[in-house]
Amino acid sequence: MIVMKFGGTSVGSAERVRGLGERVREHLPRKPAVVVSAFSGITDLLIRGARFALHRDPAAEAAVHELVTRHNQAIDELVPPGDVKSRLLAHVEAVAGELRILYTGVHYLEELTPRSLDAISAMGERLSCQIVAAALERLGLPARAFEARNILVTDDSFGRALPLMDQTQARVREMIVPFVEAGGVPVMGGFIGATRAGVTTTLGRGGSDWSAAILGSLLPAEEIQIWTDVDGMMTLDPRVFPGAKVIAEVSFDEAAELAYFGAKVLHPATIKPAVEKGIPVRILNSLNPGAPGTLITREARGTEGEPRAIAFKKGIAVILISQPRMLMAHGFVARVFEVFSLHRTPVDLIATSEVSISLTVDDPALVPNVQKDLMALGEVKVLANMAIVSVVGRGFVQRSGLAARIFHALRDVNVVMISFGASDVNVSCVVAEADAERAVKSLHREFFGESR
Numbered sequence: 001m002i003v004m005k006f007g008g009t010s011v012g013s014a015e016r017v018r019g020l021g022e023r024v025r026e027h028l029p030r031k032p033a034v035v036v037s038a039f040s041g042i043t044d045l046l047i048r049g050a051r052f053a054l055h056r057d058p059a060a061e062a063a064v065h066e067l068v069t070r071h072n073q074a075i076d077e078l079v080p081p082g083d084v085k086s087r088l089l090a091h092v093e094a095v096a097g098e099l100r101i102l103y104t105g106v107h108y109l110e111e112l113t114p115r116s117l118d119a120i121s122a123m124g125e126r127l128s129c130q131i132v133a134a135a136l137e138r139l140g141l142p143a144r145a146f147e148a149r150n151i152l153v154t155d156d157s158f159g160r161a162l163p164l165m166d167q168t169q170a171r172v173r174e175m176i177v178p179f180v181e182a183g184g185v186p187v188m189g190g191f192i193g194a195t196r197a198g199v200t201t202t203l204g205r206g207g208s209d210w211s212a213a214i215l216g217s218l219l220p221a222e223e224i225q226i227w228t229d230v231d232g233m234m235t236l237d238p239r240v241f242p243g244a245k246v247i248a249e250v251s252f253d254e255a256a257e258l259a260y261f262g263a264k265v266l267h268p269a270t271i272k273p274a275v276e277k278g279i280p281v282r283i284l285n286s287l288n289p290g291a292p293g294t295l296i297t298r299e300a301r302g303t304e305g306e307p308r309a310i311a312f313k314k315g316i317a318v319i320l321i322s323q324p325r326m327l328m329a330h331g332f333v334a335r336v337f338e339v340f341s342l343h344r345t346p347v348d349l350i351a352t353s354e355v356s357i358s359l360t361v362d363d364p365a366l367v368p369n370v371q372k373d374l375m376a377l378g379e380v381k382v383l384a385n386m387a388i389v390s391v392v393g394r395g396f397v398q399r400s401g402l403a404a405r406i407f408h409a410l411r412d413v414n415v416v417m418i419s420f421g422a423s424d425v426n427v428s429c430v431v432a433e434a435d436a437e438r439a440v441k442s443l444h445r446e447f448f449g450e451s452r
């Protein structure tokens with residue numbers, strides 16, 4: 001068995017869905033289970049609509065309308081008139097009706113909780129999974145849609161739910177495995193799940209990759225394929241620098257580090273279930289299916305001490321806590337971290353000096369509460385709109401001259417904070433968001449040259 005996950009751009013139009021069908025057909029002998037994202041742009045549309053509703057802006061209704069139009073058009077192009085088509089159109093109508101009710105609730109309550117937002121943003125995958133399954137059937141493939149909320153069981157941390165693996169395992173065994181073994185192709189929406197009580201949850205933005213890895217580890221699959229719109233994991237986001245090169249093979253820990261520090265091509269949590277079962281993950285291009293892609297494996301071949309890629313992540317806040325009297329007194333750092341733990345706020349980078357400690361947080365919405373409590377411990381300063389720029393690769397610590405090359409490349413950029421990961425796979429710096437592109441291009445030039 002293998003898992004084939006198709007991202008938003010691979011299900012962006014009727015033509016792309018047909019291409020998806022071809023990829024599935026080619027892999028039929030390997031017993032694929034398919035995971036799909038929402039059609040491209042739909043999750044953003046749903047969230048945008050929710051914000052309109054919150055601000056009592058009538059544009060929320062336009063979002064519902066656009067949702068219906070996009071999906072009905074895809075159905076028209078993919079499924080001929082008949083029972084299946086009528087059922088799909090009714091499904092779109094029902095989901096749109098539900099969305100309208102939720103938007104109305106948000107509008108009148110003037111409140112958008114993470115729980116409501118999950119119910120709203122899950123609708124894209126609820127639609128795409130039914131439409132893709134019907135389209136595959138139409139192409140003569142033995143496909144059937146499986147409602148992800150009946151399979152992926154999660155806790156109730158809305159907006160960033162954690163999978164409950166034992167419960168999910170039971171459902172996968174009961175529903176998916178027998179179907180695949182009988183030669184069927186299950187199609188499940190990624191990104192979404194439900195609590196044990198059946199309340200809709202999501203795994204966080206970009207979470208379909210994670211759904212694919214969870215399913216892959218539970219089947220278990222012999223390979224997890226992430227089909228997207230680029231040739232693989234590259235030395236830098238190709239949208240920022242089109243000359244970036246494809247990385248043929250990378251280790252799980254390097255890929256995790258790259259994903260965590262902003263290489264959006266893969267959701268960072270994807271790696272964990274795959275590593276635990278030793279299942280290789282392959283990133284492939286649905287627009288260029290002949291390309292070899294990137295293979296992520298336990299051990300990758302490659303030169304130790306050479307960077308593999310540059311990543312960056314914007315929208316970071318730096319929190320600086322100074323306390324001249326207390327900092328290195330024992331217990332101080334623990335108290336600082338207690339505050340972060342209390343507010344369930346993850347920290348990315350940390351740097352300390354004798355009198356201060358600086359940390360980065362990648363969700364600015366979480367900063368105000370933390371800031372308030374930290375003020376009891378010392379003087380607190382917050383720098384917003386920052387970016388983390390990371391050089392990722394193995395064996396950095398053993399390599400002399402590398403830091404010099406990084407600083408040389410960043411000589412014209414104001415670096416606010418530096419962290420040399422003890423895990424030996426990355427060096428990260430914090431710069432102003434406005435400097436991020438310039439910084440990563442310069443680092444890319446230093447380590448990978450200019451070539452196109």
Ligand code: ADP
Pocket residue numbers: 006007008009010037206227228229230232233234235236237238239262263264265266309
């Ligand atoms: P999907 O909808 O298939 O999940 P995403 O938009 O989530 O696609 O991820 C693919 C995008 O990730 C690419 O279009 C690319 O711009 C971006 N990206 C960022 N960093 C990298 C990188 N290092 N290598 C490849 N793609 C990257």
Ligand code: ASP
Pocket residue numbers: 007008037038043044124190191204205206207208209
């Ligand atoms: N549709 C979701 C998102 O846009 C999940 C995903 O595509 O991975 O974030």
Ligand code: MG
Pocket residue numbers: 007206209264265266267
């Ligand atoms: Mg993605």
